Amino acid sequence: MSQLQNTLPWVKLAALAFFAFVTFWAVGLWHAPLQAQERIFRCGNEYTNSAQAAQRNDCKPIEGGSVTVVQPPKTAAVASAGARSANSAGTGSKVETSEQRTRDAEARQILEAELRKAETRRDELLKAYNQGEPEKVGKESRNYQKYLDRVAEMKANIDRVESDIAGLRRELGRLSVASSSNTR
Numbered sequence: 001m002s003q004l005q006n007t008l009p010w011v012k013l014a015a016l017a018f019f020a021f022v023t024f025w026a027v028g029l030w031h032a033p034l035q036a037q038e039r040i041f042r043c044g045n046e047y048t049n050s051a052q053a054a055q056r057n058d059c060k061p062i063e064g065g066s067v068t069v070v071q072p073p074k075t076a077a078v079a080s081a082g083a084r085s086a087n088s089a090g091t092g093s094k095v096e097t098s099e100q101r102t103r104d105a106e107a108r109q110i111l112e113a114e115l116r117k118a119e120t121r122r123d124e125l126l127k128a129y130n131q132g133e134p135e136k137v138g139k140e141s142r143n144y145q146k147y148l149d150r151v152a153e154m155k156a157n158i159d160r161v162e163s164d165i166a167g168l169r170r171e172l173g174r175l176s177v178a179s180s181s182n183t184r
Contacts, residue, residue, distance in 0.1 A: 104179050108172065115168040122161045129154050 040047055040062045041054035047062075048054055054061070095103075128134055134154060140147035 125158045
């Protein structure tokens with residue numbers, strides 16, 4: 001009995017806290033719609049909360065939900081003016097032909113190294129893929145779906161590496177075209 005009396009104050013306190021929470025929550029929900037909101041009027045494609053402006057422009061009041069206004073993106077004229085000012089500031093920083101050739105040569109070396117690395121990776125993946133029948137690893141002999149999932153993942157990796165190789169070759173082709181047009 002004494003143990004029940006010791007726990008009784010905690011039960012009362014928990015019940016009181018729950019009652020207070022529910023009461024504050026209910027009052028908050030009841031009070032939320034009563035918060036003051038100005039009327040919003042629609043004047044063609046514009047919205048206003050000014051009653052005088054709405055009367056002058058023959059605007060219609062909006063009933064119901066709230067209005068969200070999204071700012072339009074910058075116009076092309078403003079963007080092109082910014083681009084022109086950036087270009088005019090950069091005209092004095094033209095790169096010398098020899099420096100550009102050096103940069104092109106460095107870029108070519110980097111791309112060729114990436115191409116060699118990607119081709120090596122592709123060769124390793126193709127060897128492990130074994131023409132669609134790689135060796136089963138671990139529990140794959142008992143769980144065929146795991147084996148199929150791994151084979152599909154290997155095929156996706158091979159496709160991705162081959163796509164990378166094709167992209168690197170395109171970039172190298174562009175560099176060689178650009179370098180040959182610079183020498184003329």
